[in-house]
Amino acid sequence: MDHHDLDGQLLRLLVAGHEEGSVTRAAARLGVTQSAVSHLLDKLRAIVGDPLFVKSGRGIAPTVHADLLVEQARRLLDQLHAFRTAGAFDPARLDTTLTIAANDLQRDVLLPPLLRRLRAEAPGLALRVIPSGAPQAALLRDETCALVLTPRPPEATDILQRRLFDDQYRVFHDPECRAAPQTEADYLASDHVTVVHDAPRCTLDVDDWLLAPGLRRRVVG
Incomplete structure (x- = not known):
């Protein structure tokens, strides 16, 4: 020996x-x-x-x-x-820019607390936010961003995903214009607004749920 x-x-x-x-x-x-x-x-x-x-x-x-x-x-x-x-991750030593893709809801809900934590633990890290739209896998594959915050993750087996929180749909109406719909038929016949994504055939979950039994909202905006 x-x-x-x-x-x-x-x-x-x-x-x-x-x-x-x-x-x-x-x-x-x-x-x-x-x-x-x-x-x-x-x-x-x-x-x-x-x-x-x-x-x-x-x-x-x-x-x-x-x-x-x-x-x-x-x-x-x-x-x-x-x-x-020696190679342990230390956020305080970071000196780079982190690009995140997110839309309005994700920016408003998740990014303010994230930014506060980054300022405390990684003061040298700059945060850059770009719109995600209906995100495509190319955003991450092409390194356009390092992270996508979205309720509609792209379908790709090479992208890691993690659920951050659960949310629910709510029906809003203006009581000065009309009373709340009381029946399914009244709800469907009402004027609705929706979100239109650039990606083709990308609909909201609520519309997919309604289409399953053959129902459709009257979207005017």
């Missing part, structure tokens, strides 16, 4: 054995059996060429060589931890 066989588990064993002064307590601290500690300790002894620990009463005592190595082991463990976390 040589230094290439050294790993974090062996370094943790050296530190645990040095601090605990007991194979039993070192095993409990590391979450392994005493036999596993003995096996790992034999491996570590072969690598460094020193007994490292000797029996002392009911426990173990470090050798002079172990006293010298344990401080270096702690530093190496700290460096391993720093290596693992």
Whole structure:
């Protein structure tokens, strides 16, 4: 065995054995059996060429060589931890522009709290908002934007989606112009407004629901 066989588990064993002064307590601290500690300790002894620990009463005592190595082991463990976390995402270090595609409702409901959080956690990030219309997968594939906020996500298997919240349709009317419709026939015969998207054959969910049983609203605007 040589230094290439050294790993974090062996370094943790050296530190645990040095601090605990007991194979039993070192095993409990590391979450392994005493036999596993003995096996790992034999491996570590072969690598460094020193007994490292000797029996002392009911426990173990470090050798002079172990006293010298344990401080270096702690530093190496700290460096391993720093290596693992070096690539961790830190929003405070961002210095770029994030483009989001969204329409009126999504902008009004979701973006104000998002902007407040970005100012607090990612002050170097600039937020750019573009209209999504009836969004197409090309918005994301062509990197026109990084995120689309929409109730009608494009049908594409290569795009990740997540539901943010649920909403419901409501019927609004102007009481100065007329009373609220009382029947289905009255509702359908009333003048309605709707949202028209640029995409062909892109209708609202409410119209799709009505068309299923053969019903149609009277849209005038």
